[in-house]
Amino acid sequence: MNDLPSFSALVDSFSKLPGVGAKSAERMAYSVLEMDEDDAIAFSDAIKNVKTRISRCPKCGLFQEDGECEVCSDIGRNHDVCIVVAQPRDALAFEKLNDFKGVYHVLGGVLSPTKGVGPEELKIDELLNRIEEEGIKELIIATNPNMDGETTALFIAKLLEGKNVAVTRLAYGLPMGASLDYADTLTLGKALEGRRKL
Amino acid sequence: MNDLPSFSALVDSFSKLPGVGAKSAERMAYSVLEMDEDDAIAFSDAIKNVKTRISRCPKCGLFQEDGECEVCSDIGRNHDVCIVVAQPRDALAFEKLNDFKGVYHVLGGVLSPTKGVGPEELKIDELLNRIEEEGIKELIIATNPNMDGETTALFIAKLLEGKNVAVTRLAYGLPMGASLDYADTLTLGKALEGRRKL
Numbered sequence: 001m002n003d004l005p006s007f008s009a010l011v012d013s014f015s016k017l018p019g020v021g022a023k024s025a026e027r028m029a030y031s032v033l034e035m036d037e038d039d040a041i042a043f044s045d046a047i048k049n050v051k052t053r054i055s056r057c058p059k060c061g062l063f064q065e066d067g068e069c070e071v072c073s074d075i076g077r078n079h080d081v082c083i084v085v086a087q088p089r090d091a092l093a094f095e096k097l098n099d100f101k102g103v104y105h106v107l108g109g110v111l112s113p114t115k116g117v118g119p120e121e122l123k124i125d126e127l128l129n130r131i132e133e134e135g136i137k138e139l140i141i142a143t144n145p146n147m148d149g150e151t152t153a154l155f156i157a158k159l160l161e162g163k164n165v166a167v168t169r170l171a172y173g174l175p176m177g178a179s180l181d182y183a184d185t186l187t188l189g190k191a192l193e194g195r196r197k198l
Numbered sequence: 199m200n201d202l203p204s205f206s207a208l209v210d211s212f213s214k215l216p217g218v219g220a221k222s223a224e225r226m227a228y229s230v231l232e233m234d235e236d237d238a239i240a241f242s243d244a245i246k247n248v249k250t251r252i253s254r255c256p257k258c259g260l261f262q263e264d265g266e267c268e269v270c271s272d273i274g275r276n277h278d279v280c281i282v283v284a285q286p287r288d289a290l291a292f293e294k295l296n297d298f299k300g301v302y303h304v305l306g307g308v309l310s311p312t313k314g315v316g317p318e319e320l321k322i323d324e325l326l327n328r329i330e331e332e333g334i335k336e337l338i339i340a341t342n343p344n345m346d347g348e349t350t351a352l353f354i355a356k357l358l359e360g361k362n363v364a365v366t367r368l369a370y371g372l373p374m375g376a377s378l379d380y381a382d383t384l385t386l387g388k389a390l391e392g393r394r395k396l
Binding site for chain 1: 201202203204205207208210211214215216217218222225226227228229230231233235237238239240241242243244245246247248249251252261262263268287
């Protein structure tokens with residue numbers, strides 16, 4: 001039982017996934033052992049397919065399957081409005097809203113002096129080019145609401161000062177369903193600052 | 199982004215694993231997307247290998263790789279003492295102890311009148327045969343300490359009454375490091391009942 005090389009290899013692979021410790025990796029490997037043959041083959045193939053079929057859109061940086069970005073190639077979308085995100089998965093959150101019909105631009109990270117990430121490491125030049133070429137009219141900067149996300153948003157806004165493009169930022173405030181006495185002071189401060197007329 | 203069939207297929211596969219919800223499955227699939235090519239191929243192969251190379255030992259029921267059970271085939275082990283477990287993974291827990299040098303017998307479950315599992319569904323006849331043929335002298339019944347596990351243990355003990363084999367059960371009591379005020383009454387009762395002289 002201690003010496004099943006195939007099993008150990010699978011446990012190793014599972015434990016490389018985010019949030020999976022040694023114990024869960026083992027439980028997952030067991031469940032593969034007990035899985036239907038068909039399900040296991042589908043699983044194995046799915047991993048290979050994801051790596052071979054999915055690439056990044058050279059324009060916006062989102063993931064695309066079989067070489068076509070479904071956002072960039074969709075003429076039904078509004079190519080004048082662009083949400084700027086750090087990672088492709090952030091764009092997915094907006095897609096799930098099913099409300100935003102503009103396009104995206106993936107920076108590939110955020111500025112972080114402490115981690116040595118400068119503007120050259122991000123797709124900022126590409127963003128400026130797209131604004132020029134595609135005539136983007138509004139840029140909604142949707143980096144995370146933390147120090148590095150803020151710095152990045154301000155940096156981009158500064159770069160575009162005086163240009164013919166509106167730069168906006170997501171609203172800060174209390175999350176829906178939150179309770180006032182659990183809100184942290186920073187959030188509460190932002191909620192107060194950003195108050196709106198009813 | 200919503201329409202990446204390979205990605206969705208992988209999310210589906212991940213969400214079939216125990217303890218993996220929709221959100222974690224998605225996070226795992228993302229990490230495969232961002233994984234090294236080599237790691238992804240190793241992962242995919244590991245799943246296939248586990249299904250093709252690992253089988254169950256026809257004698258004890260443990261998992262074996264490439265057709266040889268490392269416990270049953272080990273002449274250095276004591277074949278007179280046998281731990282009876284419900285599932286192969288229970289045996290692994292004992293193997294990790296690195297202390298038990300006997301053999302195992304996997305029942306493939308426990309008796310459960312409510313779930314319709316009777317003695318025919320379990321490898322109980324096979325166990326009786328092994329006791330006969332291999333001359334097993336002690337049977338340590340290590341089914342889980344719950345209703346069905348207890349029933350199964352008592353059922354096997356009853357079957358072997360008068361036979362030339364000692365049937366024992368794991369000790370019940372407080373787990374090491376536990377605190378008395380958090381112990382449930384059943385466990386505490388068992389700990390008191392099973393008290394030992396110092």
